[in-house]
Amino acid sequence: MLFKHDATHYGVAIKDGSYSVKLVTEYAFENIHRLNPQLNAVNYIYQDQALARAKRLDKHLATLSSAERRKLSPFFGVPILLKDLGQLWKGSVSSQSSKLFLGKKSTTTDDFIRIASEAGMIFVGRSNTSEFGLKTVSDSLYFGSVRNPHNLAYNPGGSSGGAAASTKSGMVPLAAASDAGGSIRVPASDCGLIGLKPSHGRIAASPQVLRRINGLSGNFFIARSVRDIFNGIQVFQAMPNPSRNTLPIIQEDELKAIDRPLKIAYTTDHPRGQGNSSDAIQAIEMTVQALRNLGHEVEAIALPVDYNELMDYYYMILTVEIGKNILRIKESGQQIQAEDIDPLAWLCYQTGPHIPAFAYSDFVLYQDELIAQMDRFYEQYDVLLTPTTSAVAQRNDALAYSQSLVDRINRASSLPPQTLWELAHEAFDHVYQRTSYCPLMNITGQPAISLPLYENADGLPLGSQFAAKRGQELLLIQLAKQLERHGYLKANCIEL
Template sequence: MEWKDATAMAQAVNQKQVSAKELVQETIDRIEKLNPALNAVVSKQYDEALKEAEKEDYLGKPFAGVPFLLKDLGQNEKGQPSSAGSRLFAGRPAGHTDTYVQRLKDLGFIIVGRTNTPEFGFKNISDASLHGPVNLPLDPSRNAGGSSGGAAAALASGMVSIAAASDGGGSIRIPASFNGLIGLKTSRGRIPVGPKSYRGWQGASVNFALTKSVRDTQRLLYHFQDYQLEAPFPLANLSEEEVFGKLSRPLKIAYYTKSPVGSKVSPEAVEAVQKACHHLVDLGHEVVELSEYPLDGVALMKSFYLMNSVDTAQMFDDIEAAFGRQMTLEDMEVMSWAIYQSGQTIPAKLHSKALLDWDQFGASMARFHEDYDLLLTPTVADVAPKHGQFDLPADLLDRLKHTQNYSMEGQQDLIWQMFEDSLALTPFTQQANICGQPAISLPTYVRADGLPIGIQLTAAKGREDLLLQLADQMEAAGLLNL
């Protein structure tokens, strides 16, 4: 049976029009049929899901009996695989259940497996050496994106009606754009964290989901949000009216189509924003073109790479303690090794300064949103990349393998070179992560060959209500290609 979205599934289960076991079996059949061509799902827990579906304690819950795929990165369920796309953790079960995962189960979801992701989520494509690349359903010669690429491909192909995702620099919004989906990156502090990790990438990384309808996005946000006082970034909950209500006034929306890091933006990505502007004006909103980007995009990215380097070095300290030995290049992909090694040489004072810079970036955006309700940009600079498009040249790979031999400045320069081409494709998403703001990718534009490019709307911290209310208005006007 075809379902509009996860809300429709849950309603049918709660009204006993279909059983959760039937939905789970349908999902299993779809995964088995579609996954061999896409490589989106990397671990399966079918028996457990079918057993869980026979219970009825999920009835009455907002996502009662809805089959669900977790992302195989930072979404741990005790006793289930949790590889993070890394050979180091292949076949190793998680030792605990994350709060995020438990809350999903509390909402009525039934977990059927986990989706493919790049090693440790460092890339904007999914091509881990452990599991292999994820194919874009619309064009298997292209990558579905990252780091939530497996989730996006599973959802876009129809394996599931909603899929878990996470976003540390665009990892929800980027694959949402490539696959024609809705991708909301929530405000820092909106979604519950813990019990082991409370500040992924110093608060830049958040868990949420990819969806095919605005109402699924609204429903999940409303029931998932938590004013979590034990967490480092508590954020007051949005009301039911704020999440599900209609816009009460026209919005003032600024737009910008140039790359924040000076790279090329495709004509189609620019056209996607321009068309959206026309539609927004028709809906009664005020649209203003910016002459310059609100932040220094290059400085922002350099601070992001520096933070990531230090946090990765700390992560590998924990891994070494767990394994009882030092990590080597043979344990990981070259990109992970280079980031890990670069984190060994950064003084604590520079890491502290980077976080202070993040505070200033956030304060600048707070001031920006005193004048503008939303910022509109392309989500990405072009359509999904071809497989191998970001393969690194041999000389750079060799230098990355010997990152430990370079000075701190030389290491950071290598990190910049390593990401330069892929960053050029996705230069618009990281600002929201660093500033803790909510941002959403909406599927409003399709290239002549059928490949989508999303538009991104960013709001002030805590103002998902504006994003959801505008998305709902646009969906009602038929402006979303879902």
Template structure:
């Protein structure tokens, strides 16, 4: 198989070729390495391609039959591998734990071949750090790939692997999916276990899944990664059938709530709004009932869910355990200010966090209860240029400004981390300048099945596989 052929396949397609004996799992790993060597110096998405990637046994079985996979450098861990969280504070740190997520990845036949960039502590919408530099968007290297799973998104968009691990605490899978022209699903709270160390991370706001290019890969990954483990805080309702089987099921007629207005301080760019309206028209033509909805929350409500206190305590404990010091030499400017802010937060505000989350969940739940799905922009704007107010390396931004900018740009994503609902970004359009525009579909809690069927319908009606970023392995 040539590299130009490898980059055309999704994970399901590559696995089928391995099953048919047309290519071996080892050949796929070597092709991924070749793709990495060809494009990574330009996009800076993969910070480590494992030296032993070709010799780790046992990855030519399972649904994915040895398909190359990448791990985001924060969140779920592989025992013995580096995990530096995009931070100088954690430079050289190795995990002693295998996350359930990566146990399942191996059982599914995914071969993890390296780790991808993330902003420091996965805290911003741009993947750039003092430790690892700037990750460029394959569609336009002057633009951000998004964050915090920006390295994963850039690697998949550029063809290094067809699928990669990501995590999402406020949009960190969906944002880079939107800006890099990929599918990014944030599953329901509890659908994919964060165990054994992060079963209910960030009060349930942070979840783990993948970024990929096709709906069938999303469905297959849901089948492989879903399911409870011992110690999980609750067991979510399990699906009636596999998600791959949902691809052949009728969608039915749905009640669709459409967001055509801003939910925060940043206005929608005209091309983003046009894509929302075009998608709403398409869903109406498919037979669904489409109704406009007002913003279901106020930005101040989301702002109250940011305290910084838990981050400050965690950083202090981690630094103490490593024998390191928190300072400007170990944390980036915004992270250091956020640490200092969280360290000084009064106890009364910390105690009120759960109530702030409860109130927001209740208000949003009531506002959108009448709808089976919601249609929103993923991001109000297309990919931004590097640096500026969204970068953690910016020395001028304050802790309060950091919160305000995140609340504004994540206005359609972070709210559903709070509610726990599943939401997926689909690459349904491009701007006049060729930048991807993602559209978000939000489902009822626990109802990934409907999202799979709707995503399939939209992929068939508005296919995106023919679009190519400027930087892509294989020379095509």
């Protein structure tokens, strides 16, 4: 049975006795075994553990009254895929879709996974991603490229591409994901799904996770319904704690559509002056008309920040953080050769040690200034609307770097630092030109959601990205609910 409904639907059906947890879990494995040869969306399968847990949860349900069942998590008994990147679960491998981590089992469970387990979710496997989550496509050197359910010749985006492909195909009703620069929103856009990057500090996270990729990354889900996003926030939001990331808890226990007109700024400008595709322009024009139909005030603006400067800093962070992680693998005694990892990862490994501490210190100052700048922006507007990406999904056969670029990367160890950085910038541009709208929200910590309002004549979607001031997830979800209720969202399951 394909999961054609959202995760909340199956959670309700389990609690009212329409389905057993075991049966729903068995359906998930039937789907994985049937669909994964076509999609290559799943790296690891946890069949024995999942079925054993499903039986235990069914026994627990049998002891509860109807009233007690209704108090359970909205996702109780729902099968999900974890992402094969972070999302540590004690005793399981999170390989980061890399040959270097294939046998390394986690010795801890992070807070996101702990809460998912306490909520009764069933972990059925891990989804394919780009190596180290470094790219906004999913084309792991070791596990291979993921294929998009809309058209198998295309990639579902990244780095949470396996999560998006598995959800869109109905393999599972919901999949965990993460986002350090668009890795939830881009695959949601490329696959016609709903992807929220919450505010920094909104979702419960272990201390080491809060600082992952210098604090830019966070966990959440890719979903087919707005209520799954809302329920996910309710279940996974962090309790207030005495830190700089503290956010007030969202208290609403029922999701209502927005009940007032919003002032929404929008643009169809390419963030780096390269020119948007006609699909990106049409997606925003369609979205603007929908918003006006719903009574919102929508105003065209120029982009509020210098995205070329922003992407320079963003590339620097990725270079240092990924380079550091690979260097620590080598320091543990493991040999690393250029052919073992993605060329961009190898370039980070070669370039990262040459980034000066002064540059990293400058980023912190830049980040503070950018946060203040966007706070001023949100004094004038409730929401910022842009395309999620500047073009639809890419073909899998068009993802490779040019041979000239690969040859220069392979000579990286002999290059001076400035030449290395220029080469890294060129390689990152190959991946991020299409997705440059997204990293702003990771640097400022503000929430952003990609919504599926548009598909082109070939049936390929392109998302509309809505962003708001930090802590304003509920506003974005309420607006999404309004668009969904009026039939504007196209997040249905695609059967292969």
